[in-house]
Amino acid sequence: MPSLGTGVVVEDYTGMTQAAAQQAVVNAGLRTRFTKSASETVQPDHVIRQSPPAETKVEKNQVVELVISNGKPLLGLDDVRGYSANDAARTLQQDGFAVTLVRRFDNTVKDNVIDQAPKPGAKVPEGSRITLVVSDGPAPVIVPNFVGMKVESAQSKASELGITLDTSQNVPGMPPDTIASQSIAAGTKLDRNATVHVVVNSGAPVSTTPPAATGPLVSLPSVAGLEYNAALQALIAAGFQYSVRYVAQNTYNGKIVAQDPPPGQSPQGTTVTITLSVPGQVPDTDGMLKSEAIKTLSEDGYSVAKWEYTTTAGADGKVVGTDPPAGTTLAPGSSVSVTLNGTPPL
DSSP states (O other), X not given: OOOOTTOXXXXXXXXXXXXXXXXXXXXXXXXXXXXXXXXXXXXXXXXXXXXXXXXXXXXXXXXXXXXXXXXXXXXXXXXXXXXXXXXXXXXXXXXXXXXXXXXXXXXXXXXXXXXXXXXXXXXXXXXXXXXXXXXXXXXXXXXXXXXTSBHHHXXXXXXXXXXXXXXXXEESOSSTTBEEEESSOTXXXXXXXXXXXXXXXXXXXXXXXXXXXXXOEEEEOXXXXXXXXXXXXXXXXXXXXXXXXXXXXXXXXXXXXXXXSOSEEEETTOXXXXXXXXXXXXXOOTTOOHHHHHHHHHHTTOEEEXXXXXXXXXSTTOEEEEESOTTOBOOTTOEEEEXXXXXXXX
């Protein structure tokens, strides 16, 4: 047996980087041999274990074997395409991965995963970040201006956009078979398959005066100065019909500023034209309950075209936002979409 009187005591190289460990071994007059291995605890490019162990006395030039971490064990990546975003994220997180969601419009079911990176089956280290591409549903449609178009042309345009045109209502007016008005203002964003109601000119001459009411004379209340909904209740309770005009101004918003005919005795059933003062901008309904939002929107001259729901924002079933958003200039009489916290009613 060779004498070890002049041998070398092996140091503890565990936890060192590969480069630092190699330099230390060489400085001690020894040689190294490296192998790679996965490790749950040791950082990549650091020594996991060694042979001979620390404090062992060996001859110079003896080989010290160092096992170097190449990171956490590689895991096969599940295929979560077709899962809902929540289910896919939960599955991957349970497997030890981090998840990033990227949304894009696609003609598939909204909130379903349509792609992932890395690809399914790829071997990736535990803890890696996986990107899921999630469908945001078909791109919204921008409602065109149908007013003045021939019915056939308007229906063709609506079909191209993927929306339905309801032409069941008509009014006296010229030219015949043209669109007189539409329920949703041009420029409004709508989901595909939504319905836009239009009123069609019948070609009959327009009467300059409404048909006279034939009911008994009753007291027509004064509604000027009342809030919009209170005014409607007062007219209906008294047996009158109503139509609404809008005036955009900075004062008396949400209140009636004029009525025709004026207060007094009028035949029951008469149509009373009321003028509602509005700001001309979509009001801020964030944080309101559904009933409060409807009231606020109606007082500013708007109706709700569509209710949408989300569980990722807001709380307690309250409004998260509108489309167009609050503060957007929008013609009175237009419709908006409203998003509520919660799930759609069954």
